[in-house]
Amino acid sequence: MKILILGAGQVGSSVAQILSKEPQNDITVVDSNALVLASLKDRLDIRTVKGHASHPNVMEQAGALGTDILIAVTSSDETNMVACELGKLLFNIKTKIARIRSSSYLNNVDIFGNSEGKLAVDVTISPESLVTEQIKNVIELSGATRVLPFASGRALLVSSIAQSGGRLIGSQIKELPKHLPGIDIRIAAIFRGEDTLEVTGNTILQENDEVFFLSARQHARLMMAELRPLDKKAKKIVIAGGGNIGMRLADALEDDVRVKIIEHNYQNAQKLSARLSKAIVLSGDCADEELLREENIEQTDVFCAVTNDEQANILSAMLAKRLGAKRVMSLINRPSYVELVESESQIDVVFSPQQVTIGALLAYIRRGDIVKVYSLGDSEAIEIIAHGTLESSQVIGRHHDEIQWPEGVVLAALIRGNKVLMYHHDSIIEAEDHAILFVSDKTSIQFVEELFHVST
Numbered sequence: 001m002k003i004l005i006l007g008a009g010q011v012g013s014s015v016a017q018i019l020s021k022e023p024q025n026d027i028t029v030v031d032s033n034a035l036v037l038a039s040l041k042d043r044l045d046i047r048t049v050k051g052h053a054s055h056p057n058v059m060e061q062a063g064a065l066g067t068d069i070l071i072a073v074t075s076s077d078e079t080n081m082v083a084c085e086l087g088k089l090l091f092n093i094k095t096k097i098a099r100i101r102s103s104s105y106l107n108n109v110d111i112f113g114n115s116e117g118k119l120a121v122d123v124t125i126s127p128e129s130l131v132t133e134q135i136k137n138v139i140e141l142s143g144a145t146r147v148l149p150f151a152s153g154r155a156l157l158v159s160s161i162a163q164s165g166g167r168l169i170g171s172q173i174k175e176l177p178k179h180l181p182g183i184d185i186r187i188a189a190i191f192r193g194e195d196t197l198e199v200t201g202n203t204i205l206q207e208n209d210e211v212f213f214l215s216a217r218q219h220a221r222l223m224m225a226e227l228r229p230l231d232k233k234a235k236k237i238v239i240a241g242g243g244n245i246g247m248r249l250a251d252a253l254e255d256d257v258r259v260k261i262i263e264h265n266y267q268n269a270q271k272l273s274a275r276l277s278k279a280i281v282l283s284g285d286c287a288d289e290e291l292l293r294e295e296n297i298e299q300t301d302v303f304c305a306v307t308n309d310e311q312a313n314i315l316s317a318m319l320a321k322r323l324g325a326k327r328v329m330s331l332i333n334r335p336s337y338v339e340l341v342e343s344e345s346q347i348d349v350v351f352s353p354q355q356v357t358i359g360a361l362l363a364y365i366r367r368g369d370i371v372k373v374y375s376l377g378d379s380e381a382i383e384i385i386a387h388g389t390l391e392s393s394q395v396i397g398r399h400h401d402e403i404q405w406p407e408g409v410v411l412a413a414l415i416r417g418n419k420v421l422m423y424h425h426d427s428i429i430e431a432e433d434h435a436i437l438f439v440s441d442k443t444s445i446q447f448v449e450e451l452f453h454v455s456t
Contacts, residue, residue, distance in 0.1 A: 006053035007074035054083040064091040073099040088120035097123040132248040142231035151415040162209040163228035174201030184422040188412040188438035214412040234301035240286030241307030254278040286316040298324030367449040388454035408441030
């Protein structure tokens, strides 16, 4: 597959790194920064072209003619949209994806499409919208570190850190049905330190294990009580940063919980106050200890730092935790910071716009009828549709043991119509089922795509 990536920032570079590992992909990256391109070319098996991403001659030099997928992820919405338009007009590129940040464009989605009179953007990716939704989901399910919806939200893949007091701690996983009779839940993965455990009925859950489980939405909170003492639902939220994410998050939460936003820019704070109906907007420094104390930070259920400065996010979240906030969350862009903060700090949850955006992009790039992808560092969670017949498919009409599953792949559930069915060894995949898989080894993704490929 021939893929042209415009923009070698954090998202563009990461997508190039992931896709270049798959031998069927031919990757070219365009950017105006020669040093960044040289670093990428030294590390990856890709082509690079220096130049302005939306200039026709640069796109032609980069091999736009014959490209299957155009991914425009520069820092400029306008550059991304123009590049997609040129991709259609001059190079007949079939799939054109643009990262769009401005709400002015996103609030007018009818301007995008392939029909006459519309901008030729097939898929818009909004990092701010994706991150806002992810943060909202985690806040609403207390104790979770990730909440990943599948099948239009009917099924949730949830991760949480096991803590003393959870009913399943110290017990074998096969005891779970006795704890939750009549409720079917699948534990998809367990990470213990640096190790990925093989999950069997005899696996004993330990404190500090990171557990990924899949359940119907209405059962997720019940499962949380098996992993840790059940937290009360968050009622008091403090958001540090009134930018796009902070504003959207406050707007999404203010009808159900008490929300305060701390915004350092006075003019921006005034605009937020006029736009939001119930949230309280404060003008000040989110890392100001006196301000946090004045606002009774010790009574806060969740402190969420989402400013444009990741260092300010880290420091303010750590300070809020020290001052008594029950849970603290931080938005961090750099992958090296994400790993460091997750392992070495007291911050409860870290959100990476880069990982969220990459997952959204991969859903349109992966082969096969993949509906959704979540990038989870070295792992992925995917939703893929099983097409074909018993004769043309390697999975339809077969039990678990009749399928040659790649290493590190767990089929957690099947979505059949409106039903969420946990997958067991005697389950049979039917045509048009949506299969939800947890892939702990990304090198197995290609084999998953081949496994669900329909032969002719």
